[in-house]
Structures are given as C-alpha cells and as structure tokens.
Amino acid sequence: MKKKAIFTVMVILMLFVTAMVFMASCSDSSKKASQSEQLVNWWHIGTAANDRVMNENFANEFMKANPNVKIEITVLENEAFKTKLTTVMQSGNPPDVFQTWGGGVLAQYAEAGLVKDITKYVKGTEWGNSMAPGVWEVYSSGGKVYAAPNDAGCITFWYNKDLLAKVGYTEFPSDWDDFIAMVKKLKTAGIIPIALGGGDKWPAMHMWSYIALRIGGPQLFQDTFSGKNTLGFEHPDFIKAGEMLAELTALKPFQDGFLGATYNDEAALVGNGEAAMELMGQWAPNVQKDNSSSKEGIGEKLAAAPFPSVKGGKGTVTEVIGGGGGFAIGSNASEAAVDFVKFLTNKENQITIAKTNGSLVTTKGAEVGISDPNAKMVKALVDKCTFFQLYLDQFLTPAAGGTVNDSVQTILAGTATPAQACAAIQAAFSNN
Amino acid sequence: MAKRHVYKGLAGRANFWTIAVLLGPALILFTTFVIIPVFQAAAFSLYKWNGLGPMKNFLGLANYQQFFSDLIVQKALSHNLIIAVISLAVELPLAMALALIVSNSKFKGAVFFRTFFFLPYMLSEVITGVLWQFIYHPQYGLITTLHGIFSPDSPVPTLLGDPSTVLWAILVVIIWKYFGLHMTIYIAGLQAIPQEQIEAATIDGASKTRIFLSVILPGMRTAVQLSVFFSVLGSIQLFDIIWAMGKGGPVNASETIVSYMYRVGLSRFNIGYGSTIAVCIFVICLIFSIIYQRLLVKEAE
Incomplete structure (x- = not known):
C-alpha cells in the first residue's frame, strides 16, 4: 500500500511539473512576440x-x-x-x-x-x-x-500561333462558328485543339459563363443577380450556353482524359506545344512556363485573343469575364x-x-x-472593356459557385442535360 | 478468487487516484477531441450555417431529410459499399495467400518479401495518390507509355478521367496500398498457431487444403476478424487517396461519403449539411461496430 501511495504521489508530481513547464513556456513565447x-x-x-x-x-x-x-x-x-x-x-x-x-x-x-x-x-x-x-x-x-x-x-484564349498557322489561321477567329470550324481542322490535323483541366472544374466553368455572356450580354448577368430575371440560371440563354458547350464537347476538342485533368496538366499541354490553346486568365503564360518540361513555355509563339462572339447574341467581344x-x-x-x-x-x-x-x-x-x-x-482589353464580370465561382457564394463548377462538369461528362445542370445551379443560387 | 482480489484492490481509495491519474490525461484528450466534437456536429447539423460567425438559421431535421433524398449521398455510399466488398473479396484473400507464402520457413526470401510487400503501406496516402496519378496520367503516364508500345492504335486509356473506370482505377491503388497491412496481421496470426497441430494433421494424412481449412483458418479467427473490421471501417472512412487522385470526380464517379462530406462542409462552407453527413457516417460506423461485436460474441459462445 505504501509503495502504491508513493507511486501515486510521484505521478501527480510529474504531471504537475510537466503542466507548469508547458504553461510557462507558452506564456513566455507569447510575451516575447507581443513585446519586441x-x-x-x-x-x-x-x-x-x-x-x-x-x-x-x-x-x-x-x-x-x-x-x-x-x-x-x-x-x-x-x-x-x-x-x-x-x-x-x-x-x-x-x-x-x-x-x-x-x-x-x-x-x-x-x-x-x-x-x-x-x-x-x-x-x-x-x-x-x-x-x-x-x-x-x-x-x-x-x-x-x-x-x-x-x-x-481577364480570361482570354491563349493560343499557339504556329499550331493555328498549320491549319491556316493567322488570326484567332472572332466568331464562334469560325472557332468551331478551326477546332475541327485542328482535330483533323492531329493537334489537341483545347487543353482543359476538367478535373479542377473552374477552367471549364469559364467557358460556359463566357458563352452565356456572349449570348445574353451584360443584361443577362445583371438581371440574374438583381433578381429581375425571375428564371435565374434557368433562363434559356444559360441553357443555350450549356447546349453549345455540349456541342463543342461532342467534337472531342479536349485532350484525352480531360475530365480527370488538373489546371497544371492543362498548362503543361500548352506550355509543351502539344495543345493549340487554353481559355485562361492573365497568369497563363507564367504557369505554362512553370509546368512545361523545358520551363520555357512556348515563348514568342504564344498569343492572346478575346473570346469569340456568338452570332445573334447580345454580347460583344468588349465584354469580359475577369x-x-x-x-x-x-x-x-x-x-x-x-x-x-x-x-x-x-x-x-x-x-x-x-x-x-x-x-x-x-x-x-x-x-x-x-x-x-x-x-x-x-x-488593354480590361482597360477598355464595356462590361466587367468577376469570375462566377468567386462572384457567387462558395456554395453557389461550387455548384456552378460541378454542374458545368456534368455537362462535359454528359451525365446531365444542360437544362438539368442549369436547374441545379439555380437551386444553389436561390438557396444561398 | 484471484480475479476478485484484483477488483477489490482497484476499488481501494489510493488506487482510485492511481486510475484517475493514469486514465485522466487520455480521458480528457478523448473527451475534448472526440466526444465533444461529436455532440457539436450533432448541434451544427440542425442549422444552415456557413461556419463563419454565429449560427442563426435553425432548420430542425431538414438537413437529414436532404441527406436521405440526396442522390450524391446514395452514389457515394454505393461506392463505399463496392470498396468494402472488393476489399473483403480480393484484398483479404490476396493478403492471406501472401502471408502463407512468406511465413513458410522453407521459403528463402521470406523476410525480404515481408518488408517489400509492407512498403506501400508505409507511404502516406497523399504520396500514394500523387504517385499513381503519375502512373495513370493520360499523356505522360507509365500506363500510356506501355499502351503506346503494345497497342498504339487503340484509344489511350484515361483511367482517372473516365467516370466508368475511375473507381476501379482507385480500387487497384487501395488494394496495392493496404494488402501489406492485412498480410502482416495474418503473419502474426499464423505465428500463433502451434506447429504441433499442423504436424499432427500432416501425419494423419490431411491434404494441404484440409490443413488450411480445418487447422490454420480456425486458428487465425481473431486475426481475420480484426482485418475484416479494419477493412470495412477503412472503406467507410476512405478519404485521402480519393481526394488526392481526383477529389471524388469526375462527376462524383469516385465520390465516397467522406469526400462528399468534405466537399460540402469545407469547400462549400456548408457546415450544417456537412455535419449532418458526418453524424450519419458516425452512426453507420457505430451500427457496424456494434453488430460486428455482437456477431463475434455470439460466435465465440
């Protein structure tokens, strides 16, 4: 019994001492930081x-x-x-x-x-x-x-001039139909038309929101956020944008396995000169360089162009998402x-x-x-733009922005129709 | 009698303090970091709350209603089930077979192979995920390179980018990573079986299969029970590898219930619904543990 009592006391003392040392060291460090x-x-x-x-x-x-x-x-x-x-x-x-x-x-x-x-x-x-x-x-x-x-x-297309020249384009198309025609030619020539980090979702989201902006113009976005557009993201223009994205996807313009690819994968493909373009923000050249195997990117061959306009749409190329x-x-x-x-x-x-x-x-x-x-x-595009929309996934609340990203991915994967995807976005938007 | 004596001793006053001191720290830590958060999560799950500032929107059980009608939850749980079944049906038998081979005393390289097969388990989940991402990479990966050599004309396998293959591609990684752990549990179990029993059975003319089924397997009951338990709970709670290899995507095709909880709760600032999912995961694990323990107790009787 005596032995046990001694043991108990020792354990208590040890704990006590440890606690004291611990507390002392804690208060000491905080004092140091605040004073000096x-x-x-x-x-x-x-x-x-x-x-x-x-x-x-x-x-x-x-x-x-x-x-x-x-x-x-x-x-x-x-x-x-x-x-x-x-x-x-x-x-x-x-x-x-x-x-x-x-x-x-x-x-x-x-x-x-x-x-x-x-x-x-x-x-x-x-x-x-x-x-x-x-x-x-x-x-x-x-x-x-x-x-x-x-x-x-702002978000623009970043393209490889040499690869576009191979299929006869010295300038980037300013019209969506022409753009689609170019994608088909690139595909036939065995070049990956568009690199896309579909696994990270947001690079694809920019594509959908840009098409929507070109179809509906700034009014569509302003009315949706103000509530004047009572259909919200189920507005026909947003659904039409989803359908056009689905049509583009049907041409298989993205690299193999794009649905699992990250943004870095996307940048690497353009930086290594394997893909003809990507739709990305102003940081694209720097990230391409860093992810390319040479660490140099494609240098002088790289050029930027505004997102093409859509025939019959209310938007113009001077309206930007950025x-x-x-x-x-x-x-x-x-x-x-x-x-x-x-x-x-x-x-x-x-x-x-x-x-x-x-x-x-x-x-x-x-x-x-x-x-x-x-x-x-x-x-210059930003300085002279007639309308500026912050990236949708950042502009909306995290819950709604995240749903936009998820839903665009379902369009690309073909697991939801554009109408279903837009309904999901609207549900999250009205709920948050 | 001896047993009673011990209990009597523990009830003594001095011993109460010994127990308090020895158990105290662990109990305090367990309460602070496990018990209290469980109740906190249960409280959060009744609110619509983004995790920032005070909780205001009381929803009652609406989050639970959403949980039971959420299609992604059903999809995610079905993936957990697939992972659990494959683990039990493929990973554990594989681990058993390897354990039998490497614990054979006549086998020269036994020690080397034991260590070798255990290596994947020693890697962290995230490193494993990144490593296999390189292997599966559709442009620069090992699989693509091999594919280019052997069948350059067929389409490139895009294992992680295709909703129909991603879960299976990740399952390969899971089996690769965890079979070593189960093998080690089985090796320990095999060592506990008295050699005399096996020798006696051999002398009696039992075949190798017979020996395995009637002597080795019953002798390893505890080891198998333990590995089944780890395997199923691990499948329910699987997260790191899933997140590292594709964040549950594409389009939720590799989503597990924990990765969905993480996405909803932390990425989407929806702590309320995220907590609801967490509480449900807790209940599922609890129910499994209780049923499993009950079954084992019954079996033992």
Missing part, C-alpha cells in the same frame, strides 16, 4: 520559382526597413490554399495577409468579421488614389473595402500588416511584380513594368 516584434503571417499562392524568390525579397526588404516586424511566408498551391484558408477561417484564425479574389467569398468573410475593414486607409487617401476606383470595387461590399488589388485582368488577385488583411492583424500591403502595392514593387510574373498590376504608373505584348493586350 510584430508578427505578420503572409499566405500567397506564387508557387512558381520566380514568384517565391520575389516574395521572399519583398518580405526581407520590408523587415530590413522595419526591424520590429517579422514576416512569415506560407506558400501554398492554389487548390491547397483555398482548402487551408477555409479551415482557418472557420476556426476564426485568419492569416494576417493573404491572397483573395474578392467577390462573394471575401464578402462572406467580411460579414463574419474575419477580414479587416480597410476603408479608412483607402477612401480619399494617397494609397486609395493610387489605383482606379473600379479595381477597388471588386474587393468591396456594402460600401466598405476589404482588400487591396494587386492584379486585374478578375485578378488582391491582398486581404485578417481581422486580428497588426498595423504592420496594413503597412506591408501598402508596401507591396507601391509603384516600385508593383513594377517588380509585373516584370517578374506578368501580373497586370493595378497601381497607376506601374504598367511600365508590363512588357510582354500579350499581357499588354489583356491589360
């Missing part, structure tokens, strides 16, 4: 080598100028980033500075108080005036600004995080960003960093 330095966690998705180095340089430079600030970088691949961000958001612990695409997702974070309202830093300030009001709009909801823009572009990226600031972030975002979006650094990865930077005067003719063309 401000920590800024920065999550970005620039996984390409040049992006990683550039962002590390930015962080180092900022820390050098502000010795009391420590910036910790987390680099995440696009899909992994979205997943991980959702998890930390639901636990109420946003990173201090992180990638955002604005729209419905950012608005939901804002509603839950997870991102900093930066309106006071922007409205009427030097920083706010350094960019056009329209680009701040993507990151605003309810009249308040929740993130700073960094990049604004977006870009920005920096959101977590609600718990210190002032240093705001300063760091200001630093990232200053003219000098925006020029560096544009030169490094071809981002279509938004700070006035930084466009001198954009040297690539394709990037300039996309930038």
Whole structure:
C-alpha cells in the first residue's frame, strides 16, 4: 500500500511539473512576440520559382526597413490554399495577409468579421488614389473595402500561333462558328485543339459563363443577380450556353482524359506545344512556363485573343469575364500588416511584380513594368472593356459557385442535360 | 478468487487516484477531441450555417431529410459499399495467400518479401495518390507509355478521367496500398498457431487444403476478424487517396461519403449539411461496430 501511495504521489508530481513547464513556456513565447516584434503571417499562392524568390525579397526588404516586424511566408498551391484558408477561417484564425479574389467569398468573410475593414486607409487617401476606383470595387461590399488589388485582368484564349498557322489561321477567329470550324481542322490535323483541366472544374466553368455572356450580354448577368430575371440560371440563354458547350464537347476538342485533368496538366499541354490553346486568365503564360518540361513555355509563339462572339447574341467581344488577385488583411492583424500591403502595392514593387510574373498590376504608373505584348493586350482589353464580370465561382457564394463548377462538369461528362445542370445551379443560387 | 482480489484492490481509495491519474490525461484528450466534437456536429447539423460567425438559421431535421433524398449521398455510399466488398473479396484473400507464402520457413526470401510487400503501406496516402496519378496520367503516364508500345492504335486509356473506370482505377491503388497491412496481421496470426497441430494433421494424412481449412483458418479467427473490421471501417472512412487522385470526380464517379462530406462542409462552407453527413457516417460506423461485436460474441459462445 505504501509503495502504491508513493507511486501515486510521484505521478501527480510529474504531471504537475510537466503542466507548469508547458504553461510557462507558452506564456513566455507569447510575451516575447507581443513585446519586441510584430508578427505578420503572409499566405500567397506564387508557387512558381520566380514568384517565391520575389516574395521572399519583398518580405526581407520590408523587415530590413522595419526591424520590429517579422514576416512569415506560407506558400501554398492554389487548390491547397483555398482548402487551408477555409479551415482557418472557420476556426476564426485568419492569416494576417493573404491572397483573395474578392467577390462573394471575401464578402462572406467580411460579414463574419474575419477580414479587416480597410476603408479608412483607402477612401480619399494617397494609397486609395493610387489605383482606379473600379479595381477597388471588386474587393468591396456594402460600401466598405476589404482588400487591396494587386492584379486585374481577364480570361482570354491563349493560343499557339504556329499550331493555328498549320491549319491556316493567322488570326484567332472572332466568331464562334469560325472557332468551331478551326477546332475541327485542328482535330483533323492531329493537334489537341483545347487543353482543359476538367478535373479542377473552374477552367471549364469559364467557358460556359463566357458563352452565356456572349449570348445574353451584360443584361443577362445583371438581371440574374438583381433578381429581375425571375428564371435565374434557368433562363434559356444559360441553357443555350450549356447546349453549345455540349456541342463543342461532342467534337472531342479536349485532350484525352480531360475530365480527370488538373489546371497544371492543362498548362503543361500548352506550355509543351502539344495543345493549340487554353481559355485562361492573365497568369497563363507564367504557369505554362512553370509546368512545361523545358520551363520555357512556348515563348514568342504564344498569343492572346478575346473570346469569340456568338452570332445573334447580345454580347460583344468588349465584354469580359475577369478578375485578378488582391491582398486581404485578417481581422486580428497588426498595423504592420496594413503597412506591408501598402508596401507591396507601391509603384516600385508593383513594377517588380509585373516584370517578374506578368501580373497586370493595378497601381497607376506601374504598367511600365508590363512588357510582354500579350499581357499588354489583356491589360488593354480590361482597360477598355464595356462590361466587367468577376469570375462566377468567386462572384457567387462558395456554395453557389461550387455548384456552378460541378454542374458545368456534368455537362462535359454528359451525365446531365444542360437544362438539368442549369436547374441545379439555380437551386444553389436561390438557396444561398 | 484471484480475479476478485484484483477488483477489490482497484476499488481501494489510493488506487482510485492511481486510475484517475493514469486514465485522466487520455480521458480528457478523448473527451475534448472526440466526444465533444461529436455532440457539436450533432448541434451544427440542425442549422444552415456557413461556419463563419454565429449560427442563426435553425432548420430542425431538414438537413437529414436532404441527406436521405440526396442522390450524391446514395452514389457515394454505393461506392463505399463496392470498396468494402472488393476489399473483403480480393484484398483479404490476396493478403492471406501472401502471408502463407512468406511465413513458410522453407521459403528463402521470406523476410525480404515481408518488408517489400509492407512498403506501400508505409507511404502516406497523399504520396500514394500523387504517385499513381503519375502512373495513370493520360499523356505522360507509365500506363500510356506501355499502351503506346503494345497497342498504339487503340484509344489511350484515361483511367482517372473516365467516370466508368475511375473507381476501379482507385480500387487497384487501395488494394496495392493496404494488402501489406492485412498480410502482416495474418503473419502474426499464423505465428500463433502451434506447429504441433499442423504436424499432427500432416501425419494423419490431411491434404494441404484440409490443413488450411480445418487447422490454420480456425486458428487465425481473431486475426481475420480484426482485418475484416479494419477493412470495412477503412472503406467507410476512405478519404485521402480519393481526394488526392481526383477529389471524388469526375462527376462524383469516385465520390465516397467522406469526400462528399468534405466537399460540402469545407469547400462549400456548408457546415450544417456537412455535419449532418458526418453524424450519419458516425452512426453507420457505430451500427457496424456494434453488430460486428455482437456477431463475434455470439460466435465465440
């Protein structure tokens, strides 16, 4: 009995001591962080080598100028980033500075108080005036600004000039019927007409939403979101867009196994010169390079062209679907995080960003960093566009946006008719 | 008598504290990270909630109604069932056969092969998924290369990109990954069988099949029960490999119930319905465990 008692006491003591040490070490570290330095966690998705180095340089430079600030970088691949961000958001612990695409997702974070309202830093300030009001709009909801823009572009076709020339096209078709004819010729010539990351779903979603925009014009989108179009996504124009996508799919224009392919697979096919084109945003050339076996992409052979118009449709080629990226600031972030975002979006650094990865930077005067003719063309398209629609899956709430992506995939796989797919989208849209 | 003595001792006061101290930490951790979340999920499942901010929209049992009429849930559960059946019908017999071979003392390379067959199990699920994605890749993969050599004229196999083949392609990976674990369980089970029994049966003139059916298999009852249990529960909870190899797609063709829960709850910010699915998975696992335990107890009696 005595032995047991001694044992018991020892165990209790051990636990007690362990707990004490543990608690002491915890409080110690938190004290250190709050007193001597401000920590800024920065999550970005620039996984390409040049992006990683550039962002590390930015962080180092900022820390050098502000010795009391420590910036910790987390680099995440696009899909992994979205997943991980959702998890930390639901636990109420946003990173201090992180990638955002604005729209419905950012608005939901804002509603839950997870991102900093930066309106006071922007409205009427030097920083706010350094960019056009329209680009701040993507990151605003309810009249308040929740993130700073960094990049604004649009989705275009990125094509291989040499491969198109092989089937007799020196210019990209501006009309859908002509486009279909070209796809058929490419297919006959044994070239993969279009690379598509159908497994990731969103690349295909852009195709459907662009066709819908060309058929219904801006009015269709505006009326759908305002509720004036009572049919919502079951409007005949959206269904017609699905049917046209199904017709395109029936030509087998995509690479083998596209339904299981990722966006990186898509970029690799264009970057290796195996597929003639992809429908993608302004980051396409950079990602193509990074995923190509030579790490060089197709260089000079690459060109960009606006999405073709559809005969009889209300839309024109000057209406674009696009977006870009920005920096959101977590609600718990210190002032240093705001300063760091200001630093990232200053003219000098925006020029560096544009030169490094071809981002279509938004700070006035930084466009001198954009040297690539394709990037300039996309930038011009955005600057002169008559209507700008943020990517549907980002514009809508995550539940509705996710359903759009899923439903477009069912059209491609032929498991649902376009009417059924649109009904599914409308159900999710009206429910969320 | 000895048994009673032990119980009496444990009831003593000093021993109460010993037990409390020894069990306490584990109990606290288990309660915090398992028991409480189960009840939390049950509470979430009654709301329409995006996981951000306070819960406002009380739905009652509407999420459960949706669960039972959700076609994707039915599809996903049928995939879980297929995976469980294939695991039991293919993976376990394969593991048994290999276990018998590599535990044969006359077999020279036994130790090497034991380690070799166990290797896939030591890889993480995500690495396994990425590895097999390379193998299955329709443009640059090993399968495509082999296909190009042996039958260049037929269409390229797009195993992960075709809704009709994706589940089977992933099943191959699952079997490849987990048979080593079951083989190891069986090897342990085989070692517990007294050699004398097998020798006695051999002397009595029993055939090899007879020995297997009447001596080895009954002797391995516990090992088989354990591996069946792991295999079925593993099939219900399967997620990592599915997610790594195609996120349950294309068009839900490789969706399992857990991957669907993850998609709905975390990707779609629909924590309410996601929790409903989680609660239902919990109930399914619980029912299976209880029935299985009952059956085993009955059998033992």
